[in-house]
Amino acid sequence: MKVDSLDATSRTDYPDWPEAAEFIEKHQTGVWRFLRAIGCDGSLADDLTQETFLSVLRRPIEIVNDAASASYLRRVAYHLLITSKRRSARTIVTSSMDVFEKDWMRWAGEDSGEAAIDALTDCFDRLTERAQLALRMRFSEQATREEIASELGITEHGAKNLMQRAKGLLRECVEAKIK
């Protein structure tokens, strides 16, 4: 399906792409998750996801298949992130996009990471209560290591080790499940 029905002069007007909504709905979550994975917080990921689709609306692409579209969108999102980070003089979590792309495909596959989230949910329940609490405080409440240590009655170093071990276990468990 070729969606680039707009010529160069009309592109600056009102893009007429009826399937845009469907296209965005299909790929939105994948782009957003990918952006989160390469270091964006929620709101930046939201903004850049919008910008990614905006860019595609302005310069429509030829759709070959979903996987190719998703890959193209990730590229656009990645470059937008680089631009954004350059502006704010911050660094990006990965130096090699190609390697990251491969790892992302290994984790998220072609279902935008839904299977990985399911696996994570299952694996998370298998952690000890203390580990779960520590990770919840860290990721949900943005608590500091000091606060986590205080809540669990351990040292900061202990809290760090506990979370590192828990994350390691989670990673192994999820990787085993999605293989």
Add this chain to the structure above:
Amino acid sequence: MRRSENQMNKVNSEHIMESLLSEYLDDSTPQEINVDELRTRAIDPKTAIRFDAAFKAANKGWASSTSSQTVITAHHPRRVKLRTPSFWTKSFYLLSGVAAGVLLAFGSWSFLKLEKGEKGSGLINSQMKLANSELDHKVKQPNAADNKIAAETSPASGSSELLSMDSVPFPTNTSKGSIKTDRSNVSDKSKKPSISGSSIVLNSDQLVALVDDQMEYMWKLRGVNPTTAIADEQWLQRASLLVLGKPVSSEDQANFLSDTSITRRQNWLDSATQSDDFYQHWSNKFANAILPKSESTESSDSLADRTRFKTWLQNRLKASIPLNEIVNEILVAQGSLVANASDYSPQAYWWAQVAANDDHSRATNAITSNLLGQRGSCIRCHDSNASSKQLLSNSLSSNDASNQPSVSRDDYWNLASVVSGISVLGKKVASSNKSNEAQSAASTQEQKSTNRTVGYAEDWHTLFYERLDRSLIAAKTKLPNGVDLTAPSEKRPTSKDAIRKNIEQLASWITSTPTFDQRQVNWVWESMLGQPLQNRYLIVESEGLVEKQELLEALGNQLRGSQFNLAKLVKAIALTNIFQLESQSCDPVWYITSTPQELADYQQRQHLFASFPATMDPSFRSLKHVATWFRKSHSSVLGQPSFDPTKLPKLKDGRKPESVAPEVTPAQTEFIVRSRVLPKGLVTEVEHWLKSSMPWEELVDHAFYLADDAPATKLEQMSARELLNSTRDRRQAIQRILASQLP
């Protein structure tokens, strides 16, 4: 290479896993994309601007002549056409216009009667106001139903495209005289509106008009052109974020859009301000407004206690307890912060935070700054009221500046003396003091075993403070309104009962002062519009000092008159014109390439609320960045040619280019920060500082007090030192710090 790729795989997997974990635990989901809005954004910006102008022109046409109602469509901006309505539509608008005219005339007549002290028919008045407010709202909101009406080609399109932004007046007040019946003297916008109105509690529409009139007067006085108004959907997104603290849900959006009534914004706000999200969001905001900013070294800031305090606040707000009563309850609270203790009192968290470690100066700062909106950090050392009053009285013509309630240095220390009756038991040991793991474990145990309790002091020490002439003064246990709390026969209160009575009187005084009311308005205003209506440091205000102060006082009076109805104030602000203005976003390239006049206009708009605050102003940077950039920029002078902004491509009309902005070099960033103009009062103040023999660190603290009402942290002091070393000029460095930090 192989090994390094493996390592990268592992690191990547960790990042991916952490992001998924964060998504799962935080229950976050991507914000739903509004495809229609995205399509609109995909339009060429220049065309979009013209389209917006044409849209406003159409509104103006409607407002000035109802019989020639014009409707335009958003479908194809290059062919924006004005459509002549059908006979039935014309008839409807004609009849509406006649009815509105009759109501308007009647409204003005009845209000004139009301002003003369005669009581008109309340029912007729309220019907009139409702009709007028509906009419007004219709003018204000280009609703989606109208937008959807397909436009047809008309010869008028050419002229609409040629309209410039400046030629389009703000599309609101042309038919607004009707809802401002109590301010009918404001027909001429260049005439100063009378906004005292303290004796009458205004309804929501009148409150909106009060703000709009004052803002418009302020703009007219200075020839400021506000930015254009946003459309309904954007308004909903903005309102949802700022009123409910969350992005608008698809269900909400659908409901809003399906509501075709002319009062749909009010309807949405009415429903939103009843929701749990509203109470949760505003209890958080309220807590942040009254609590001092937490410091990174402050380990006693227990997450659980803070959460319980916020939950308590939320419940009180939900139970419709007025803000002044809530603050009163907080101030007289005592008891334990442990949830299952018999004397459990979650609201005691406030005292536990502000008076921790018996730091009564911190507690007094919290009272003066967070509850009364005064310059606590200044007045503890300087009797700066005189200069502030002078500053106000120089500008105030009608109001007597001496009536402005304020706290002097002596008052500050007298308050500190009253506050020293509060005692917080069960202090936690700061973790930074721990030297090894054993000590750390011991102190952790101590932290777990000691629980904070707020009570009254067993022993009362007289508080002494030093004046600038080095003389020591004993603080009195006295309130700023002159009430001496010490019994005549006693030199100081000796019993817990006496202390309790003192604290009760303190709470009663705080919550009854006009400055308290104004502080409440100011933080609500700041939460909605990005900056306070009036900065507590008047020297920071560059323009509109008097008009803003007048409005602040009027809104403070109204807040008290409405029994501190938070929802009413929030709704009124959300319906004002200033809340609907477009954000004038500007990126570094715009900053660099704009002319001094454009930059001055931009800054003036920001100060006078003539544009909605930009989410990211490139001139606002952390001091660390400024220092680093400046150092790099400075060193670049040795090896590279210095930055010349004139060599950059000049943008026509000073707008943000559509293309992605190029990377900003340190020199350019330095240029951007330098381009911020400091208010004259502040420049004079800096000169005053420089003449004193103040050490550099203290100078930096003063700058931070002005910007943040708190001294600089260690990290900020380090950055400031770095900046000083780079510039080798105290004046230049401190001005750079202020320019980067001030809101």
